[in-house]
Amino acid sequence: MLTHKLRRRDFLRLTGVAGGAALLAACLPPAGPAEPAGSSAPAVALPATRNAEELLKAAGVPLPGSPNHPKGWRTLLPDVPEGYPLAQRITITTARPTDSEVVFPPGDDLDNNVWTRMIATLFGIQFVNKMTWVEGDEQAQKYNLAMASNDLADIMQDVPANIFAQMVEADMLLELGPIWDQYASPKWKDAVARGGASAWRGCTINGKRYAIPHAQSAGHDDAILWVRKDWLDRLGLNPPETWQDVHDVAVAFAQAKLGGPDTYGLLANKDFRKSWYGSLDPLWTGYGIVPNWTSFGWSEDANGNLRYDGVRPEVKEVLAILRQWYADGVFRKDFYAIGPDELTPDLASGRCGLQFNPVWGANRDSIQNTGAEWLFLDVPAGPKGRFKHTDDPWNNGRFCCPKNFQYAKEWIEMTNWRIELEEAVGTRMHGWEGIDYAINEQGEYEDLDPYYSFWTVGPIGTRTGGVIDPHFEAEELNHNLEAWGRLAPAERDAFQAAMFGDPVLELRNRAKAFILQKNSTQGVSDKFTGLPTPTMLSVWSDLIDQESEVCLSIITGQKSMEAFDAYVANWKANGGEQITAEVNEWWQKVK
Amino acid sequence: MVAESQIGRKDGEQRWGAWLRVPALADPKTRAYILRNWSLYAMLAPTLILLAIFAYYPMYGVVMAFQNYNPGLGFVRSPWVGLANFERLFASPAFPRVIGNTLIIAVSKLVTGQIVAIALALLFNEIRHVPFKRTMQNLLYMPHFLSWVVLAGILMDILSPMGLAGKVQQALGMEPIIFLGSNFWFRPVLVVTNLWKEAGWSMIIYLAALLAIDPDLYEAAAIDGADRFQRIRYVAIPGIMTTIILLACLNLGDVLQAGFEQVFNLYNPTVYETGDIIDTYVYRMGLVQAQFGVAAAAGLFKSAIGFVLIVISYRLADRYAGYRIF
Incomplete structure (x- = not known):
C-alpha cells in the first residue's frame, strides 16, 4: 500500500499540481523573488509586534499575495503566537518527501527558500532537511538506515507503519500525545476529534500516542468515470449509465478504431x-466487494465481524464480467502485464476512450490531450448500489519525533499558526507572486513552472500531500465556487477569474466538487487499518501473490472460473482463517 | 596470489602446510622470503583489505537469518528466533516452485549463453575484414552495459501487442502473442533477451582463447587439405576446449543466479508460475513487507547451496581442465 500511495503522490507532482493549484483553490506555495532577507537578520532586532506582516516587512522578507496589483489580492497572515519569534533561533531537522523536478530560483534550495525564510523570520525556527525521498522504496530504505544508525531527524513525516512499530519497540520515539494535548490549538484538536477513533489508530501503540496523525484530504483518490465526449458524438452514442453501457461503449470505441489501430x-x-491510475474499483464496490491498493479490503458482516472480501463469492461474479470484457476487447490486450505508470502514453496518444480516475489523474494527459474532449460521469451502479473505493483519510501517515527532541512545543505551535493560514477559508494563501504564479499583462493569473509549494518544501505537508483537516478542501472549494461565483466577472481578481474562466480549470473544478460531494455517501474503505498481524507477516504476501495470479489469469482466460474456488479453499487452509481471527481480535479492540 | 603460488611451487606441499600454520612464520626462511618480496605483498594488500571490508565484514549480517531483526535494535539486541525464519521459508507453498523456476531459468541461460558465445566466437574468428569484425564485436557487446531497468522498458514496448512484435505478427496475419503475460513464452523471452544482452560479452573470452592458438596449426591443417569447417572442427574447437570446460565448470556456481533485475523488471502476477524466482520472491516477501529475517534466511540458503556448487565446480575444473588456485 505504501508504494502505491507514494507513487500516486509522485504522479500527482509530475502531472497535476502546476495546473491544479488554481483548481484546488490554493496550493499554498512559498516563493517570492530570490532575496537574502530574513535568514541573516537576528530575530531579536525585530520590532516587538506579533503582527506577521509587520515582522516580515521589517525583515525585508517578501509577503505572499499581490496586494499592490489591481487584479491582485491580499493574503491574511494570522498573528504569530506569544513568545515568537524566539529570541534564540533554533534548528529543527526534518525527514520528508520531495520532488525530483522541483526547481528553485537561483540561490534558493530546499533548506533556504521563501517559505523557510518566512518561518525563520516569524518564529525563529530554521528547518533543515536531514533526509528526503522521492518514492516509496527509497522512503522505507532511508528510514531503515536512519533507524539502524540511530540518526533520526527531529520531525519524521510518514514513517511507514511497520518501521514505526519497530522504532517504538526499540524505544526510539518521543511520546508526542501528551505534548500535543497541551499545545495544539482548539482548531487542530477539533479536526482530529471529528476523525473519531480512526484518527489515532495508526499513531498509538500499547495505548501510547507516539505520533501525530497526518491526514489526507477526503476523496483525494476517489475515481469517477471519464468519457471521450467527442468519440461518443462521432458514433452517436449516449453517455454510459450502467455497467452494460460501459461495456458497450468501450467495445464500440475499440471497434470503430477512433484512436488508431490500437484503440x-x-x-x-x-x-x-x-x-491510482485507470482503476476498476467502482465495479468491485458496486458488487459489494471492497477493493484496496494491493489486496482486497476487509468489510463488516451482519454480525459486526470483519471478513476478507477477496474470498467472497461476489468476487467470482465480477471476475466473470471482467473475463467477458477482456474477451470482448474492452481492455488493452496486455493490460495485466503493465503497471499504472505505463499508461500515460495511451492517453497522450488518444488510444483509450474511458477511464476511472480522480481529477488529478485525468489532468494533463486526458483533458488537455489535443483534440480530446472529456466528460465526467458518476460511477455506474452495481447490484449493491453506486459505490467506489475511498481511503480512510486518517489512514494516511504520521509524524513522529526521536526521544530526545526538545522542540515539540515550538513545532506544534508553529503548526497551529500554519493551520490558521492554510486551512482557513478566506485567508487567500495562494503563494508568492513571481515564484508560484504571475499576473500577466492582461491581468490574468498564470501558474508558474518552476513551482514549489508547501507540501514540497514545508516540514508538515498540507493539501495534496496531506492535511490537518480532511474536510477543509471541500469546504474551501464549495465556499469559493459559491462566493466567488456570485461576483460579477469584472469584480473577480486574477485568481478568482482563473477559477471560472478557463474551460479546463472549470471542468476540473466541477469534477472535484462533484467527487467531494459524493465522497461521504459513495466511498467505502478497507476496515482493517492496523499493523500486520503475526500470521499476516508470515503468509500474507504469499496469499496476495496467489490472489493476483488467480484473478488476472481468470480475467485473461488463462485459467477457468473454477480456479477461484480452489484458491479460496487454499486461502482458508493456509492461514486465511487464522488471519481472519487475528484481524477480528484487533477489530474488537478498536471498533 | 602470485607470491603464494610461488611459495607453493618452490617449496612444495610441505611449505604450504607450514604457511597455513601461523607459528610457522617463525621459520626464518619464510620470513626472509616475505621480506624479500615485500612489494608484492604490499600490492596485494589493498585487494585483501577491500575484500575484508566489503565481502567478509558484511557476512556478520547473516545473524539476521536467526533473528526477528529490528533495525532500531540492531544485531545485538534483536530477539533471537532460532530457525523460525527458515521454517517459514520452507513451509511456504510457493517455495518449491520458485526453486524450480530459478534452476530452470538459470540453467537455460547458462547453457544457451555458453553455446551461443562459442558459436559467435568461432564465427568472428573467421572474419578476415578487421574493421567489420571490430564494429560488429562492439555492437554485439554494447547491450551488456545497459541496465535491465532500461532494457525492460524497451522490451515491454517492443513485445507488447501494440509494439513492434505485435505489428509484425499482425502483418503476418497472426493473433499477437502477449509474450510477457504467457506462461509458455515468459521463460523463452528471458533466455533470448539475456542472450541478446550478454552473448557478445561472454564471446570475448573465447575469442581471446582462439587468438592464442598457434597459427602454424591452421597452416599445417590447410596444407594437409582441411577446408575451413574442418579447420574449425579439428583445430579451433580442440584448441579452446580447455577454456570451454573450465568456464562450464565455473558457471556451475551460478545455477541459482537466475537474474533478479531481469525478471523483476519484466514479470507480472500471471507469470509467477513460470517466472517467479528465489530473488523476486524474497524481494516481495522480505523487503516489501520488511521481513528482514526471512529475506536473510533465503539469502543464506542460496549462499549455502552456491558454496557447495562452487566447491564442486572447482573440483571439476581441476579434474577436467587442470585449473586450480590452491
Missing part, C-alpha cells in the same frame, strides 16, 4: 482492484 475501451492495468 481500446477502458483504461486498466495489473492493479486490477484499486489503482
